[in-house]
Amino acid sequence: MGRPYPALRTTASIATAAVLFAGAALTAAPAAAALPAAPAPAASAPGPEFHDIPGSGGITLKGNVFTPAGAEPGSKHPLIVLPTSWGMPQFEYFAQAQELADSGYVVVSYTSRGFWLSGGEIEVAGPPDLADVTSVIDWALANTPSDPDRIGMGGVSYGAGISLLAAGHDKRIKAVVALSGWADLIESIYSGRTQHLQAAALLGGAGLLTGRPSEELSRTLASFLGSDLAKEGNMIAWGKKRSPAAFLDEINANGAAVMMGNAWGDTIFPPNQYASFYEKLSGPKRLEFRPGDHATAEATGLLGLPNDTWTDAHRWFDRYLKGERNGIDQEPPVQLKSRTDSGYEGYPDWKSVGAAQERIALDGTQRILANVDSGANGGLVMLSNALDQFVKLPPLASVPLLPRAFAGVWQSGKYAAPQHIRGTARLHTTVTANKESGTFVAYLYDEGPLGLGKLVSNAPYTFHGRTPGRPFPVDLELFSTAYDVPAGHRLTLVIDTVDPLYIEHNPTGSQLTFSSSPADPSYLSVPLREK
Missing domain, CATH: 3.40.50.1820 (Alpha/Beta hydrolase fold, catalytic domain)
Structure with a gap:
């Protein structure tokens, strides 16, 4: 009873x-703005x-x-x-x-x-x-x-x-x-x-x-x-x-x-x-x-x-x-x-959200040392993105101060007009490791004129059983988002190997090399359109 x-x-x-x-x-x-209000219950x-x-x-x-x-x-x-x-x-x-x-x-x-x-x-x-x-x-x-x-x-x-x-x-x-x-x-x-x-x-x-x-x-x-x-x-x-x-x-x-x-x-x-x-x-x-x-x-x-x-x-x-x-x-x-x-x-559907894609070329070759946090990270579980929700304060990083020995950095040009990011950014690159296992984390930042980056998205990637010294392709989806980039800002991709959110698998002495070739160019595809 x-x-x-x-x-x-x-x-x-x-x-x-x-x-x-x-x-x-x-x-x-x-809620639908023009809908009539439901009648109040009698009791x-x-x-x-x-x-x-x-x-x-x-x-x-x-x-x-x-x-x-x-x-x-x-x-x-x-x-x-x-x-x-x-x-x-x-x-x-x-x-x-x-x-x-x-x-x-x-x-x-x-x-x-x-x-x-x-x-x-x-x-x-x-x-x-x-x-x-x-x-x-x-x-x-x-x-x-x-x-x-x-x-x-x-x-x-x-x-x-x-x-x-x-x-x-x-x-x-x-x-x-x-x-x-x-x-x-x-x-x-x-x-x-x-x-x-x-x-x-x-x-x-x-x-x-x-x-x-x-x-x-x-x-x-x-x-x-x-x-x-x-x-x-x-x-x-x-x-x-x-x-x-x-x-x-x-x-x-x-x-x-x-x-x-x-x-x-x-x-x-x-x-x-x-x-x-x-x-x-x-x-x-x-x-x-x-x-x-x-x-x-x-x-x-x-x-x-x-x-x-x-x-x-x-x-x-x-x-x-x-x-x-x-x-x-x-x-x-x-x-x-x-x-x-x-x-x-x-x-009308999810695929329409990110229908417009812009590719940011990731040219050149960048080699980073593992096992050290560069300062780029995804924040703290439950806290950082709540701060972003309530006070518009996502995780931050000073891009010019990121140590290039431990972080790969690629930047777009500055956008003359505000831009919409809607949907899922995708990374394609070629990785060469000196160990058979490894972890890296990709971060997408909205970088302002003074070099301060606001985190737009991120995602981790781990591999095992790779032959040291042999390149292999990586395709990685970053976490979906909706973010508006102001005019005069640029998009910046940062890759490092340590983030408190994740367990990393980089043996001592690990190095990761990210490269691009004419036959298989590296790029970041961003669901971007002018606002």
């Missing part, structure tokens, strides 16, 4: 969420009821239920299920759940297995987590006034990943809102075959502090952080089983309407893998990118404050669970907000 707390209203929810905001930071589409929904919900395998999940005001026995309301983010308890979505219940939804949120007071161990969106989703839906249909034909899933970060995966495993799910999640777990924390050190350590540490990691997770994380290449195949298989991209056919066959949102600077789940997955979805879909880092774009909404991401999440559920003709399906489905502009831009 649930215990009602009718006095726990939205204001209390906001206060609770405020206490949890710091934890949310660890885990973790514009606010009562506060949450707390329940022990049976999960899969006999465990108990701690959850809460928000029910619309005046819901009568036998009435049927659309159901939204919200699994919590990594390390977060069941109170995470109080503010948003209250708003959804006020507009007519039954909302069930639960602490994901292995965390806080929920039973089981942390399985990282493995099969037991997906079985939990089915169990929670079954329980909700049996114990709340929920409509079995109108079921949605949503969440932030971990909750987003579970929701996307569940859409391929439970055909009852009709709509999904996945915010700051992942589509490909390996491409998220192991892109360029480089371990994302700070991201993995943050997630691992938060898991230990707030939950009970499974033996499989502990073993996989130890291999990952320990650079155990002999077990790389096992790790990749483990990640694939937890990646919505591996279940694309099932998700498309089930046909749920999928809205995905993420931040340009997400240092845990970078935007490229989300955009690639979005393009392959065949059902109703929407993709939104905004400035910020992991879960910061939607964080204020968890406090009950006005938030574009959550506004569109509600509109998405209203369209595909209530059938409201609110216009969200008539807008361009790809919605972007530049890191340097307050407005939104709409595109």
